[in-house]
Amino acid sequence: MENHRLQEALDSLKSTKVRMTPQRHAILEFLFNAKTHPTADDIYKALEGKFPNMSVATVYNNLRVFKEVGLVRELTYGDSSSRFDSNTSDHYHVICEDCGKIVDFHYPGLDEVETLAEHVTNFKVKEHRMEIYGACPECHKLKQH
Amino acid sequence: MENHRLQEALDSLKSTKVRMTPQRHAILEFLFNAKTHPTADDIYKALEGKFPNMSVATVYNNLRVFKEVGLVRELTYGDSSSRFDSNTSDHYHVICEDCGKIVDFHYPGLDEVETLAEHVTNFKVKEHRMEIYGACPECHKLKQH
DNA sequence: TATACTAATTGTAAAGATTATAAAGTAAGA
DNA sequence: TCTTACTTTATAATCTTTACAATTAGTATA
Incomplete structure (x- = not known):
């Protein structure tokens, strides 16, 4: 596929x-x-x-x-x-701040943010990006020792 | 202030x-x-x-x-x-892809995204960032000539 | 299939941002 | 004031990315 x-x-x-x-x-x-x-x-x-x-x-x-x-x-x-x-379809990334691992994350419906941003700033909005930062399960476990 | x-x-x-x-x-x-x-x-x-x-x-x-x-x-x-x-309070940025201008943009309630990401990925989420891209009013006007 | 035009690749140099290092200077507490 | 550890400075080094000119190679056309 x-x-x-x-x-x-x-x-x-x-x-x-x-x-x-x-x-x-x-x-x-x-x-x-x-x-x-x-x-x-x-x-x-x-x-x-x-x-x-x-x-x-x-x-x-x-x-x-x-x-x-x-x-x-x-x-x-x-x-x-x-x-x-290479995945240009709408998705976001969850990033581990300790080991750098990046996991794809699907979430719908942030069009509303774009719409509101257009109204508030008068920009012509084209796209947005979002990343979520934290610790992956492995690194998080290590830190709790 | x-x-x-x-x-x-x-x-x-x-x-x-x-x-x-x-x-x-x-x-x-x-x-x-x-x-x-x-x-x-x-x-x-x-x-x-x-x-x-x-x-x-x-x-x-x-x-x-x-x-x-x-x-x-x-x-x-x-x-x-x-x-x-220097502004570390929660806000996002709207960025003009033509002239580089950056405008602050306040939007509430993306905590839900973090929560869902935690559940789906098992990460311990700490924060997120988001940017919105487009053309500022001035640059957009120029492009319509 | 051969030709010709144009775009792509290569190798290297250059640019630009950021970090490393060692010596000299200085903030802050005793 | 003295001392110690942290900071600054100056410079070199590193790392990523781009620029450039010469060579190579796709592809459309005859």
């Missing part, structure tokens, strides 16, 4: 003028099969076996392209580097 | 082992009077008149200290550098 989403992504790229290259295919494939939310460097390291000559620039370039087309979302947390998420 | 919040912050620092220095006082004062959400470099530049010898490291060090004590919140958006917010 992950392959299904990947296939959809590949198809949607065909309809643009974005060329398909082996590197792009591999980056997309990795992102769509990833259970985690990898950094650019994670992706680079994961693919250096298959593409020993691939440049980091290629990873960054393509992540930007995928972002522009809407296939990928960039997550910027407090830590040093961005993470990338 | 800003001075009142600043005074409270200074008092709360006295109860810790955090020493008061002229640099720390100036950084806190600047943050608590700021209408915007400045970057570390903004703060550095703003204070270099008063402290020609102050190091950037001092700004970063102290922002970290203030964060640890809970006086200051760090905001990491997509762009290169973090922003800092």
Whole structure:
């Protein structure tokens, strides 16, 4: 089923003028099969076996392209580097402040927040993001010793 | 009234082992009077008149200290550098994707989200953050030409 | 299938933000 | 005042991301 989403992504790229290259295919494939939310460097390291000559620039370039087309979302947390998420459907992230684990979390109906924000600020609202911070079960258990 | 919040912050620092220095006082004062959400470099530049010898490291060090004590919140958006917010009471930010303007936005009752996240993920939830993205009135008007 | 046009990749350098380190300075309590 | 531990400073180092120019490679077209 992950392959299904990947296939959809590949198809949607065909309809643009974005060329398909082996590197792009591999980056997309990795992102769509990833259970985690990898950094650019994670992706680079994961693919250096298959593409020993691939440049980091290629990873960054393509992540930007995928972002522009809407296939990928960039997550910027407090830590040093961005993470990338192929799941662009509406969901939020619960983040462990101790070990960095990120868990997806579905919650409906924050459209109301957007609507209210529009009225109060006169902005033309496009989207929102939310993260929930805390300790994952494992880290929490450790802290209680 | 800003001075009142600043005074409270200074008092709360006295109860810790955090020493008061002229640099720390100036950084806190600047943050608590700021209408915007400045970057570390903004703060550095703003204070270099008063402290020609102050190091950037001092700004970063102290922002970290203030964060640890809970006086200051760090905001990491997509762009290169973090922003800092002295207002640690619950509020959200509405951000213009074109000009970068940030407007505070009050909204109650997302405690429910935290509660649900706890139940679903078994995390021990501590806090959450949310940002709303769009175009500010000025930028939106420009785009309609 | 060969050609040509244009976009993509590579390798490296550069930029920008943040942190580490060691020496010198200073706040705060005894 | 003295002492100690914390802070500041100055600089170097690190880390992430982007810029750039030369080379390579998709893809549309003939």
